[in-house]
Amino acid sequence: MNPYLILLKPRVIWLLILASLAGYLYSARQPNIAQAFSLLLVAFLSTGGAAAFNHYWERDIDAAMRRTAKRPLPAGLVEPRNALAYSLVLSALGIALGFLLLGPLPGLFVFLGWFFYAVVYTVILKKRTWLNILGGGFAGNATFLGGYALGAGTVDLHAVLISFAIYLWIPSHIWALAYKYRDDYRRAGVPMLPTVVGEKAAVAIISLLNLASAAYIMTLYLAFGGGLLGGALVAAGVVATIATGAYALATKTDEAMWKMYKASSPVLTLFLLALIANA
Ligand code: HEM
Numbered sequence: 237m238n239p240y241l242i243l244l245k246p247r248v249i250w251l252l253i254l255a256s257l258a259g260y261l262y263s264a265r266q267p268n269i270a271q272a273f274s275l276l277l278v279a280f281l282s283t284g285g286a287a288a289f290n291h292y293w294e295r296d297i298d299a300a301m302r303r304t305a306k307r308p309l310p311a312g313l314v315e316p317r318n319a320l321a322y323s324l325v326l327s328a329l330g331i332a333l334g335f336l337l338l339g340p341l342p343g344l345f346v347f348l349g350w351f352f353y354a355v356v357y358t359v360i361l362k363k364r365t366w367l368n369i370l371g372g373g374f375a376g377n378a379t380f381l382g383g384y385a386l387g388a389g390t391v392d393l394h395a396v397l398i399s400f401a402i403y404l405w406i407p408s409h410i411w412a413l414a415y416k417y418r419d420d421y422r423r424a425g426v427p428m429l430p431t432v433v434g435e436k437a438a439v440a441i442i443s444l445l446n447l448a449s450a451a452y453i454m455t456l457y458l459a460f461g462g463g464l465l466g467g468a469l470v471a472a473g474v475v476a477t478i479a480t481g482a483y484a485l486a487t488k489t490d491e492a493m494w495k496m497y498k499a500s501s502p503v504l505t506l507f508l509l510a511l512i513a514n515a
């Protein structure tokens with residue numbers, strides 16, 4: 237794949253874009269193609285720009301980790317200054333079009349999502365504290381709230397409560413991966429929960445968080461209602477979460493934690509599809 241495409245972290249941002257679309261379809265009385273297309277464009281540019289900035293800012297960390305050493309910057313495929321310019325142009329375009337095409341409130345959430353990920357998480361917290369993802373996690377809320385604000389013209393408690401399903405999902409999503417790569421993170425000097433607590437405690441905390449995030453999603457569904465299809469989608473996600481959580485607690489292996497990580501995106505996808513099905 238073209239290194240400039242890899243800089244956008246396409247395997248990641250598709251779900252961020254879906255979260256924005258879910259927010260829009262869930263809240264808009266009459267969704268229209270032009271608005272939906274503008275949202276997808278803005279979400280693509282802003283999340284891709286944020287991801288490319290993360291590549292630029294973390295090029296030294298990436299070079300020190302097995303998982304990321306072959307990325308375009310450590311591999312010398314893209315000059316750092318070109319990656320920085322590329323990321324800033326995409327980000328500025330995404331945020332500016334967010335305000336121009338979507339309006340002030342959606343635009344604000346596009347900016348907040350970019351800022352919490354690219355600045356709060358990547359620049360300020362990531363190398364300083366294992367709580368880095370809790371500080372940067374609001375970026376996840378912002379993806380859903382930006383779409384919701386476009387569809388509803390406002391953001392209410394209902395929207396915020398739903399957006400926290402993403403926030404509460406992030407720790408088990410990233411810490412399950414970080415468990416498998418705990419030595420990598422230690423070598424790169426990046427604190428993550430699995431690098432600061434023992435293995436047994438890490439598995440227990442991550443598995444319990446994983447189950448708690450599924451319980452929160454189920455509570456939201458029961459509280460805000462939704463049809464049979466939505467219920468089936470949520471139930472599938474909850475069953476997958478319980479299965480990977482129980483398997484990890486029982487076996488405490490890298491492989492089980494990796495399965496939990498790989499299951500995390502499909503689980504969030506099912507929840508977002510349930511929201512769209514209930515739109
Ligand atoms: C502070 C917030 C977050 C952090 C630190 C984080 C961290 C990570 C990391 C380290 C990876 C592995 C990337 C790789 O090896 O290429 C990853 C993958 C991924 N992330 Fe996150 N993530 C965050 C939030 C989110 C959110 C909010 C979403 C979606 C709404 C998301 C969706 C994904 C997806 C789809 C993948 C690829 C999963 C796969 O390959 O199966 N992430 N994330």
Ligand SMILES: CC(C)=CCC/C(C)=C/CC/C(C)=C/COP(=O)(O)OP(=O)(O)O
Pocket residue numbers: 245248252282283286287290294304345346347348349350351353375376378379
């Ligand atoms: C609206 C907007 C711009 C929102 C951004 C939302 C958001 C939470 C983006 C994070 C996704 C991502 C690329 C995480 C990987 O970071 P990492 O540095 O931990 O991954 P790495 O170690 O693989 O580089």
